[in-house]
Amino acid sequence: MTSESLLPQGAPARRTVVAAVGATGLALGLGACGSDEPPSSGAGAADHGGSGGAAAGSGGVLARTADIPEGGGKVFAAQGVVVTQPAKGRFEAFSSTCTHQGCAVNRVADGVISCPCHRSEFSAADGSVKKGPATRPLPAKKISVAGDEIRLA
Known part of the structure; x- marks a missing residue:
C-alpha cells in the first residue's frame, strides 16, 4: 500500500x-531581487514624459533629451537600458543589468548608476565600476541622438 x-x-x-x-x-x-525603494529622481522606468516609451524597441524613440538630467540619467527597465547625460549634451547608454549577479540597476544620480541588490555602483560616464562587489563594467548600448530624440540603435 x-x-x-x-x-x-x-x-x-x-x-x-x-x-x-x-x-x-x-x-x-x-x-x-527587486527593490522596495521607489525610483528616485531621474530613474523612473515607467514615466517617459510622453516620449513614446511603449514603442521604444530598436529604432523607436526611447526618450527626449530633456528627460535625461545632466549628471544623472534614467533607467528604462522594459528595454534593459540606462541612459545617462554625464556632461551637458553628451548622452551614453549601458545595459541596466548589474554585472555582479544580474539584478537591474534602479537609480542614476550624481554621476553614479546604482544597483539596489548588493550596492554596486557604476560610472554614468563610461559604465566602469566605482564600487563593488561588481568587478566588470556595465556593457555599453548603442543609441542615436537626433534633435531632441534618443533612440536605441
Missing part, C-alpha cells in the same frame, strides 16, 4: 503538494 492510497479521496497527491511548495519558494526568492 502506498502513502498516496492512504490520502482521503480527492486530496492532492504528495508530489503535487511538494511541487507547489517548491514553485512558491522559487517565486518568493526571485521576487527578492
Whole structure:
C-alpha cells in the first residue's frame, strides 16, 4: 500500500503538494531581487514624459533629451537600458543589468548608476565600476541622438 492510497479521496497527491511548495519558494526568492525603494529622481522606468516609451524597441524613440538630467540619467527597465547625460549634451547608454549577479540597476544620480541588490555602483560616464562587489563594467548600448530624440540603435 502506498502513502498516496492512504490520502482521503480527492486530496492532492504528495508530489503535487511538494511541487507547489517548491514553485512558491522559487517565486518568493526571485521576487527578492527587486527593490522596495521607489525610483528616485531621474530613474523612473515607467514615466517617459510622453516620449513614446511603449514603442521604444530598436529604432523607436526611447526618450527626449530633456528627460535625461545632466549628471544623472534614467533607467528604462522594459528595454534593459540606462541612459545617462554625464556632461551637458553628451548622452551614453549601458545595459541596466548589474554585472555582479544580474539584478537591474534602479537609480542614476550624481554621476553614479546604482544597483539596489548588493550596492554596486557604476560610472554614468563610461559604465566602469566605482564600487563593488561588481568587478566588470556595465556593457555599453548603442543609441542615436537626433534633435531632441534618443533612440536605441
